[in-house]
Amino acid sequence: MEVPRHWRLKKQRYALVGEVCPHCSSKIFPPRDVCPYCGGEAKTQFSFSGRGQVYSFTQMTNVPTGYEQSAPYTMALVQLEEGPVVTAQLTDLGEQHVEIGMPVEMVTRKIRTDMDDRGIIIYGYKFRPVMQA
């Protein structure tokens, strides 16, 4: 079990909390405390909107151990509207055909179970097609 790690990452996994650089205003996710654009110290928290679009995707037939429950799943690079790109699974696709540029939004879902069935259940972000009103 990796309890400290799961606890440490809860803001990122549940709320996409990253950082904004006070020097160059770049939005940063995941947080790294050093701005990857200007090198300045960047510790100001910033919550991302969770909206973005598919930058690339792949449907995985073989999934790693611990992720069988979601298999097969579609892995994506999602470009957030604030700029950064995140790696995430797509979910709630139904019969939807996935394509690059498709608008998506962040939702919280079960990612995997740690260890065996009696281990802790780990939640995190996935992205689904933007719901039409």
Added chain:
Amino acid sequence: MREVVIAGIGQIPVGEHWDLSLRNISARAVQAAKKDSGWLIPEAVYIGNLIASMASHQANLGAMVTDNTFMEGVESYTVEAGEASSAAAFRLAYLAVASGWVDIAMALGMEKYTDLAGDSMDEPTKLVMDYDYESYIGQTLTSQAGLLMQRYLYENPKAERMAFGAFPLIGHNNAVNNPNALFRKAIRPEVYAKAGMISSPMNMFDIAPYGDGAAALILTTPEIASKVDHPLVRVIGSDVAIDTLALHDRPDPLAFRAAGVSLENACSQAGILPSDVDLFELHDAFSVYGVLSLEAAGFAPRGEGWKLGMGDKLTLKGDLPINTMGGLKARGYPLGATGAYQLVEAVLQLRGEAGENQIPDARLALVQSLGGPASTAVTHVLERMPG
């Protein structure tokens, strides 16, 4: 800096060596390289390995290897640079001899992928990704490549899907004559076209198979190697470059910047152009990596690397032969030991000892190893010594 030559090479077949341990396979490669060098005694042994601490529950490999191969007391430790680990170990051995710190150094790549069995086998390969933001999400090295290939086909709509088949087809074809290859069987384009999808748009032949392996090289000065009874190969370029750990942190993921930078620096050090070489051992962990590596090296403009796979150019008969002994796809992909195999194969070509696959009069070879999706790139330029 002193001139550095490769005086000895050794390898075992890449395979599923259920009956052999990390100790057994490393000893075989070490002894073969020593014998080939006329029993030169290394003063330093740098070991390229990625997964032993997880798959074999064994770290402190320097002590294990030297103790096990009658080299007690010799400087030795592991160099880890993802799947480029043994290429990085080779670079360290090169620097150790070039600097004058030692006169004889060994680079040893070794990996026991099959020490784990069943579902957990691929678990250690995830070590080379960003654990918190890639592995944990359900990403694998294969899906990373799937994402890159999908994006490539989107940005370059003219790219023909079958062109990617050049890498597995050439690899399998060349491995037929390599006794150390995992798969010594050619495949037909129809078989590639019909193969089952693994991580769309990649099929099973777009993915190099992991295996166990060990390969070693002994580096020294031309003077010390003067009594060796085979041609010598000089190391004339060596460079390593780094890109972001996570694929998603790159402004342009298709650029393979580290691959381009390390190759340019290594060629510049060697005083050659990439187009001068007689062969290019590249890191075809996935077919799309072959395309991106060729573009990063400047062999094709951006978005046109796939065209190189359309004719004979990359085959043994072409003007830029790649992966002459099978590449990762068909020789097999022993993770951190891969770079040592690539270097050993380039040396065979430059010595004129590549058998049926010999490139006539091969003089210059480029060898590139990648860790992750070119998060780490190590490039070497090797040259046959005159005489």
